[in-house]
Amino acid sequence: MFRHLLLLLWAVPALALNICQYQAPTTNILRALAGFNYRYLEDPATPGPDINTGKFSLSGEWLVDSPLQGVGLSFQGEVSLYNLALASLFTQVSGTYRQYPFSDLAYFVFGGVEGLLDSRFVRPGVELRAGVGYGRFADVTPLVRALRIEEKLLQRGVLLAALRETTLLRLAQEIGRSQVYPSLSDLAAALAKIISTETQRALDPRSILLIEEVLQEAGLERYCGWTVQFGLGYALSRPQAGSLISFNLALQGA
Numbered sequence: 001m002f003r004h005l006l007l008l009l010w011a012v013p014a015l016a017l018n019i020c021q022y023q024a025p026t027t028n029i030l031r032a033l034a035g036f037n038y039r040y041l042e043d044p045a046t047p048g049p050d051i052n053t054g055k056f057s058l059s060g061e062w063l064v065d066s067p068l069q070g071v072g073l074s075f076q077g078e079v080s081l082y083n084l085a086l087a088s089l090f091t092q093v094s095g096t097y098r099q100y101p102f103s104d105l106a107y108f109v110f111g112g113v114e115g116l117l118d119s120r121f122v123r124p125g126v127e128l129r130a131g132v133g134y135g136r137f138a139d140v141t142p143l144v145r146a147l148r149i150e151e152k153l154l155q156r157g158v159l160l161a162a163l164r165e166t167t168l169l170r171l172a173q174e175i176g177r178s179q180v181y182p183s184l185s186d187l188a189a190a191l192a193k194i195i196s197t198e199t200q201r202a203l204d205p206r207s208i209l210l211i212e213e214v215l216q217e218a219g220l221e222r223y224c225g226w227t228v229q230f231g232l233g234y235a236l237s238r239p240q241a242g243s244l245i246s247f248n249l250a251l252q253g254a
Contacts, residue, residue, distance in 0.1 A: 017165050019140045019147070020224035024176050025066070027139040029223055029254065032060035038081070054081040063254070065137040065225070067103035072096040072112075072252070089119040098133070098227075106136045110229055121239035129248055131231015137223065137254045144222045146171035149191065149214045158207050159199065167198045175215070188212040223254035 038054035059076040077091040096112035109132050116125035146168045153159040163171075171191055181187040188211040192203040203211075214220075233246040 017143075017147075017168065019143050019222065020138065022138065022140045022143040022169065022172055023136075024139045024142060027063070027065040027137050027223070027225075029061070029063040029137060029139065032058070034058045049083075052083045053087075054084075055079070056081075063137050065098075068100050070098035070100070070108070070137070072098070089117070091115075091117040096129075096229075100136075106134050108133050108135075108227075108229075110231065114233075116239065118239055123237055123239050125239045126236040127233045127246070128236065129231050129233045131229055131248065133227055133229030133231075135225060135227030135229075135252075137225035137227070140222045140224050141220060142175035143168065143172040144220050145175050145214055145217075148217065148220060149195075149211050152210050152214060153195070153203075153207060156207065156210065158203060159195075163195065163198060167194065170194050178215075184212050184215050188215060226251065226253040228252075 035057045036055070039051050040049060041051035042049045056079045057077065060074070062071070062073045064071040073093075073095045075091075075093050077089075079089055080087040092115070094112060094114040096110050098108040098110045100106070100108045109130075111130045112128075114125075114127045114129065118125075149171065150159065150163050150168065154162065171194055174187065174190055174194065178184075178187050181190065188208050191211050192208045196202050228249075228251045230247075230249050233248050235242075235244045235246070238244075
């Protein structure tokens with residue numbers, strides 16, 4: 001009973017740990033999504049196909065965040081087909097550069113450009129943008145892996161209680177700088193040493209191998225953060241007639 005009570009008392013600080021409070025030195029988020037559908041229907045009672053249309057869509061996003069600067073690029077496009085021929089084309093591309101005056105604050109100034117190409121219009125759209133905003137993005141995967149290592153070692157009985165928050169953050173810090181280690185085995189050994197410093201007991205080879213397995217485990221990627229920005233836009237080119245000046249408000253999440 002005493003052991004269970006001790007485990008509970010140690011676990012409470014870990015449960016209170018907010019993974020989104022962890023800040024990686026550099027966050028790099030890359031994701032893409034593609035889709036395709038085609039419909040074909042031919043009624044024998046009528047000549048030729050009755051329905052022969054399709055659509056292909058592609059979108060992507062790249063977000064980079066560091067203490068003093070950030071970059072955001074996004075792309076989306078859609079191609080419509082009719083009778084296996086191009087019916088319409090739509091493409092939108094935007095890029096934003098964020099500059100943080102203070103590394104410990106989330107306020108930033110930004111500049112960017114957005115381009116639009118729509119086959120329904122003769123001219124493309126190009127707009128320059130600038131303004132101010134607030135927010136950051138963070139790759140919290142290192143801390144998630146540290147918590148996963150703790151979970152596995154608790155299940156195996158290597159740990160009798162949850163690790164201290166400071167130890168978890170040290171583990172996450174080392175995982176976040178994994179590129180400085182020659183191999184995952186070296187990183188796993190370094191993490192085992194950090195854990196042993198708290199537990200006052202060396203980890204056995206099986207436990208170190210378990211740590212290495214968690215470092216390679218798929219599906220643990222996690223991201224936190226958002227940005228909200230407000231600014232002015234100036235159109236260098238517009239698909240349709242309209243004002244050259246625009247007001248822009250955007251909210252983006254990780």
